[in-house]
Amino acid sequence: MIGVKALDIDISIIVPVYNVAKYLQKSLESILSQTKKEFELIIVNDGSTDDSPVILNEFAKRDNRIKMLNQKNSGVSVARNKGLSVATGKYILFLDADDYIENDMLQKLYDAIEVSKADAAICDHIEETEEGVVLKCFYNNLPTYKMNKDELNQKVLYDLIGYANEANLKKCTPISGSLCTILFRKDFIKKEGILFSSELFRAEDLLFKIEYFCAAQSIIAVKKPLYHYVRRRDSATMSYNPRIFQNSKKYLALLGKILLKYGYLDECKKRVNIKAFTLITFMLDYLCKYGKKVSFIQKREIILRVLYEKEFSAALSKINGYKLSFIQLLRFICYKNKLATIILLYHKLKYWRA
Secondary structure, rough: EOOOOOHHEEEEEEEEEOOHHHHHHHHHHHHHHOHHHHOEEEEEEOOOOOOOOHHHHHHHHHOOOOEEEEEEEOHHHHHHHHHHHHHOOEEEEEEOOOOOEEOOOOHHHHHHHHHHOOOOEEEEEEEEEOOOOEEEEEOOOOOOOOHHHHHHHHHHHHHHHOOOHHHHHHHHOOOOHHHHHHEEEEHHHHOOOOOOOOOOOOOOOHHHHHHHHHHHHEEEEEEEEEEEEEEEOOOHHHOOOOOOHHHHHHHHHHHHHHHHHOOOOOHHHHEEEEEEHHHHHHHHHHHHHHOOOOHHHHHHHHHHHHHHHHHHHHHHHOOHHOOOOHHHHHHHHHHHHHHHHHHHHHHHHHHOOO
16 A cells, blocks of 8 residues: 655645546556655546446555545536545646656656746646557747746736737647646635636636636746647547537636636737637537537527627627638638628538548
8 A cells, every 4th residue: 555644745636537447547557656756646536437436446445645536427627626625735736537647747847836936837748649649749838937927927828818919810829728737836726716617618727727827926837748638539529519609608708707806807808809709710610520410500500699699799899800811811701790601611611621
């Protein structure tokens, strides 16, 4: 039996688990084989119906650093919040149960945040297939020194909120999109009352990061890919969920509340409008790519409903379409003029060619 004393726990790792038996062993082994041993692993079983609970129980018998929590299926946000409520470590790391990490991830992030006294430490990550084929390496375009509040805003926060202008839509954000590459301060999370929104089933992690970095004063980057994101063929992100439209609308509303709370709303209105534009594009791409069982007429009705939503139509009215790229300009014209049939035909051609 492997374990550490309660006083020795530096990091609380929180892992929600829901029907990931196929990937679970590799994920857990990568965590428990860390060179840094002073951590607790809080696993929240979110009502799994496969062999995940059996695998978890086997690992829990071998290592007393594992804390097992069970709940009925309530979603990843509720699971992470439950883990936060019992965490005892100085720092918090959220991991996904179908991914895995390098064996020195904890040590490198811990050393960086301890030495720099920053409010967060972040590393790079790799995206790969289930077979281990590397698809892309995501390197944060961040300096290695401790960034102050102004640099944190300019290099991290603002681009997480939304791009500054239409021309920037062609660029990539300089920070990794993954929540799981960031080591957070628990006392900071508690002080600010930051939680994951149970009203969202998608982008709840992005909203958590935005709220944390609105309050944070500094960040330090570790220039090494330490996290492996496994793109699953059966991932929930690759299947159609009709709630995506309500989710996007709710996301914008919650984003506005966070920015208002921390005094960023006025200076970030342009960014929020551009975010709305990118959300429309994402939703329609998502509908046409994964909504294979949704008829052409139903898709047309959904598109019109989205485009007539006041939050989205108001945002579109404030965007300068002539700063967009040619393809984005065509989309923008179709969105503003509610040309649902043309939008559908465009996507039909796009995914037919793909």
